[in-house]
Amino acid sequence: MTMRLWFPASIVILWGGLALVSPLLPLNPHAIDLANILTPPGATTWLGYDDLGRSIADRLATGAQTSFIVALAVVFLGVTLGGLLGATSGYLSGWVDHIFVRIVDILLAFPGLLLAIALAAALGPGIENVIVALSLTGWVGYARLARAQVLSLKQADHVVAARAIGTSTWRILTRHLLPLLTAPLIVEASFGIAGAIIAEAGLSFLGLGVQPPEASWGSMIRDGTRYMLVAPHLVIIPGMTLMLVVLAANLLGDWLRDWLDIKDQVGKR
């Protein structure tokens, strides 16, 4: 194991761990202490306090939970929906595939975040609606990848053999094709996690994500922008955290892609 793995892995583990453990910790992200308004980070004040005198450390941990839930849910729904639809379309070919490709092309031509903003605005603010909005725009990438993979894999010998002995389409898809799609989809999903974190933060920044007083990194940054001149830590701390987690998710995805790339592995040997 190299530093290239451990650096992003440790950040992602820390993020996920914090998100999973935060409900069990004695955190008080909504407790208002007027005497601590805009207190900067220090030895006794941890990461400081926000404009209502709430602990930034506690809100950061709660925000980790928000981003973790959204990222996992969006990626899970995207991979499942996109993977199944893409694989089916690629395998069936013909007019089904034609229609499917046109739909995917239309959705890809539309800016993803803009569509998510429109959907979130139409559905109303809230974490559930953020998940729905991001999933409805995020499945397309997985679908295109799954379709492309299936188009080449369906000519593979074992698939042709399965078809020759009369195996059902559903069985071929689930037993012979989807297992081979797992690796590229996992790599894509790792990048999708980074995208979902950014998108959730963006929607919360715009006020379409989690609603006050619940914490999200995006809403923490938005609230902090009003105090950039007097309390820059309100923006810097959640901003740096967001950047580190997204960077780590991307680096981990890169590592995963290289690790799963058989050509790369052979080259190294």
Add this chain to the structure above:
Amino acid sequence: MIPQFLISSVRKSPRFIIIIHWPATLLILALGLVFGACSSQPDPNTIRMGVAQAPTNLDPRYATDATSARINRLLYSRLVDFEQDATPVPSLATWVQQSPTHYVFTLRDHVPEFHNGQGVTSQDIKATYESILSPHNASPHRGVLHIIDRMETPSDTEISFYLKRTDPFFPSYLVIGILPANLIANRHPFSDHPIGNGPFRFLDRPDETRVRLVRQTDGQLVEFLRIPDPTVRVLKLLAGEIQLLQNDLPPELVAYLANQPTLHLQQSRGANFAYLGFNHQDPLTGNILVRQAIAHAINREDIIRYVFQNRARQAQALFPPDHWAGPVQLTGYPYDPDRARTLLAEAGFGISHRPTLIYKTSTDPFRLRLATIIQDQLSRVGIDVVIQSHDWGTFYGDIKTGRFQMYSLAWVGVKTPDIFRYAFHSQSIPPTGANRGRFASPIADHLIEQAEVSTNRTEQRTLYHDLQVHFLETLPYIPLWFEDHICFSSTEITGYRLESDGNFDGLLQVQRNTSTTHVASIRSPAI
């Protein structure tokens, strides 16, 4: 030094090409912005003031927002003005009360001409008020002036107002700018091209964010710039793009600017009354015990100390003690969470049966912040609060139609006690008045009516004192605070004086120091 593993990752991934180049892209963009900004240097002789909202209407017959009202004061003159304690005093004209329903106003000598060169006559005054009173024009000020029965102009300098009923505060209502009669008849668009006889004349409005005026006495150009974001307003003041900034700043930015050696801070006690309003027909907020519990649960002292940074004072009544009708030495509801819990228990609520209130406010971040603090303080005594923040139009519409349990708002620029009838009399339910909470008290009605017919100022003061004591007992509103007025001016200008009601009259005396450039003024403390 960049770790090797990062470099290898970046090199292997095409998606990171953009990351490699983004600092350079940002640098190019930043340079573009800098050079772009440098290309339009502001005129060094103009005095610029940053305002949060642009004036919506420069026709005083229709203007209702604070910025319009303050700029219109500069463009137009009015019959009556106010002293520091809100006592009405003559401005364009002196007056004599001939009978309880008959006032005669006489134009003073040497009244300035209109900006188009016409002289001001009583016909102009009559035409202005007739225009406001005409139902076809739908002026928002018609309601207050509806008391006028008719007007007569026996001479060019004299006008008689005949009233439908007696009202000792009538002269206080004649504060609307006077317009030329012939232009009113020609339906001149005053909002786009104001013509008054105020100390400033309108120059132009180059775009929606800027209004330029010229001072009549010396030709000094004054420009109002709409800059909605307070941080941007502050940065523009520090950069020398504006020279004046008045109010509409978060307390933290006020404290930040107060420490800037290149700026001059003026502060005065404000009289804008912030309050919590209630729906008195709601079973929960209509209960006096619940309202008293809320009053005891709010720690106004801490909010003023930590949030306003002591730039506000506690309110016990609608008028501050320095107003002639303001009560003195009233003791309100001190912060006492135990007492609040006891009152809630008396009202039938407890730990297992917590009341839930819907608290409406605007989307203004500072108002939302105050609402969140109040939500927290009420939660500590056992009242759950759900905050609903709406854009101003929706919020104000809900308040006017009574669709609320609890809300926070402020009365701005109130000078005369006729507000008591308007906001609290049982016959002032909207649309007739502004008794939005449907408060009904025979005692309050009686005191309001008694004070209205009294012609003795001392007796009126006593009656209004009793009325405000009654309000403190019955809590139609919970009084919160009066926010201070704040003004920052750069060292590039001198002579600006902050007025007690936050108007812009200080612009009459302000001078631009042409001998010192902004750069010199900023650097001088460091040298």
